[in-house]
Amino acid sequence: MPRRLSILGSTGSIGVNALKVVENLIGEFELVCISGHKNAQLLVEQAQRYRPQVVAVTDLESARYVERKLAGSGIDIVTGLQGLLEVSRRKDIDLLLNALVGSAGMEPTIAAARAGVDIALSNKESLVMAGDIIKKLCTDSGSNIYPVDSEHSAIWQCLAGENKADIDRLILTGSGGPFRTRPVKDFAQITVSDALQHPNWSMGKKITIDSATMMNKGLEVIEAYWLFDVGAEQIEIVIHPQSIIHSMVKFRDGSLKAQLGLPDMKIPIQYALTYPRHLASNWEDIDLITMGTLTFEAPDYHKFPCLRLAFEALKSGGSSPAVLNVANEQAVYRFLGGEIRFTDIPVMIEGALAKHDWIAEPELAHIKYLESWVTTFITDYRSS
């Protein structure tokens, strides 16, 4: 029996790779829904090629285009956030891949967790912003979360067959991004196009900037905290510029397990979709011998203050990680828009964290209120 699968964010980098995985594993999946936002043309092409039952379009202008193009196709179209949530809480699917970008991914994750649907989670913002809420919903509903991020997939794979009590610590590896070796005194001059050059991974714009500031690694620390239920002090970052070791687990007896592979998101996506199996694929093969050398460095918290801010937000808990995430997202969009400098990003985030009204156990309504407060705060922020 094929697994009934929906993909939120099918036109993004993860979504496109997920469809390649589905196409490669003939007979394993039945595609129930795909979704897109503004890339209406690609969404229509995907609908015509993969024939899902439903297409969800959140951007309303795009929705009109998609409705026109798919008229008479027999494919249902749902629109807006409501349409996305409707699709997310369908109980007749086996797995929801949430590959939405940014905080927009949070509510669909909550809807699926409440409905007891298993979630392949690429949208790390879901757990960063609402980890406590989502984990409680999963416990109540029996919904499982399968990580898609290469780092969390690595840790998850290393933990297969192991006992949580035996974990000493989780070691998240990071490439260090494009500015690992650039002197910090030159950081204020970093341009958008500098920051969009990632050395190893080809990804969307938002996550590429997050790699450059290393906030991406910080968000991953918070995500790992919720996914693997360890203490913040049990999560460590190691810089590994080659991006071959995707992350590691150290056990209490001194044994380390690592997961390795080429920097190809199809591998962790496929694992999340086919867990607990490693089904045969025909992606490019890793060859350790031609690859040469693997190196490791300590992360530089001075050069990358976003890393420090993420650990501080995690330790502070409550509403802080949500504020961190929204502030980062808004600051990144302002940077991408040419409005602020690269070095303003952490300054703005630190400002939002310091100024917001901290709440110990935020509910969804609080988080949504904070989201709007932080958005205004960052929009109004004038860099010095």
Added chain:
Amino acid sequence: MPRRLSILGSTGSIGVNALKVVENLIGEFELVCISGHKNAQLLVEQAQRYRPQVVAVTDLESARYVERKLAGSGIDIVTGLQGLLEVSRRKDIDLLLNALVGSAGMEPTIAAARAGVDIALSNKESLVMAGDIIKKLCTDSGSNIYPVDSEHSAIWQCLAGENKADIDRLILTGSGGPFRTRPVKDFAQITVSDALQHPNWSMGKKITIDSATMMNKGLEVIEAYWLFDVGAEQIEIVIHPQSIIHSMVKFRDGSLKAQLGLPDMKIPIQYALTYPRHLASNWEDIDLITMGTLTFEAPDYHKFPCLRLAFEALKSGGSSPAVLNVANEQAVYRFLGGEIRFTDIPVMIEGALAKHDWIAEPELAHIKYLESWVTTFITDYRSS
């Protein structure tokens, strides 16, 4: 309830480390038996310190010394191969650690496998010589084999929670030994003391020479074949001079899992004794950052013909691996005795493999006959 444990070969390198593990894990083990061969003084010290129920001594002169020293201690003493086999087939123990050196370890493994006793197997010669016999006995009796060798422990750890059908291949790493970078034209001049300098691991003499010829890696390939039930073509060797990645498994989806650690045998020994748990230990901690760089190379089959011979013996099957092992063992002892050159070792092994009467499914009696035939063959061999 402490696990009832016997250790064969307690005075060797693995045995001594195993006793450190037992001592460190207070309350986890009850030591039933220890055994030694010629190192009678250490065996007596171990008996006095760890108070096992039984001490087995295979060397008869040592036995007299041990009997004298332990008179009135309340510790039973059994002697010779018969004593060792008696201890190995005791059904009142939970785990037998077989840390004997060389082909002498085979019969105790067979005795334990027949009796349904779980075996922590450090003696790789057991499976190399009698893999087929031992695996069949284990299937019948329900006995499990837990690998102790760092490479096989690594693979075993990587396979926790995984499905055998998902294995693409096993990648055994090897340091390349002390002669990895020495030109092959100088190999005939290698002295015993040259060959006893291993770059990373501190081990017994026989296995250190096996590392220098790389026969050790060859024997490990054959051991992996029996332990993990994969095809010979699914086993690969990668040279990794730092000995930090102890081995890897590649799965069908392109994902690789690796186990890493300092070159400290206490980690794999402890895992074999405490499986499936990674109990807390206080061994020296690994630090990837200070460790620096990990490199990988292809093995050199021209420089290290023992590697090629091992793969050929595995593919030939039947009696060939047993002949390979005994011929190697005898040739190594002649090299250690200063009788032959380093480069004579593979020549003699190849000679024994070519000249012996090949048997498809050797029984124990055949193996013992071959052992004696090969010993004579190697003893009588005159190098050119």
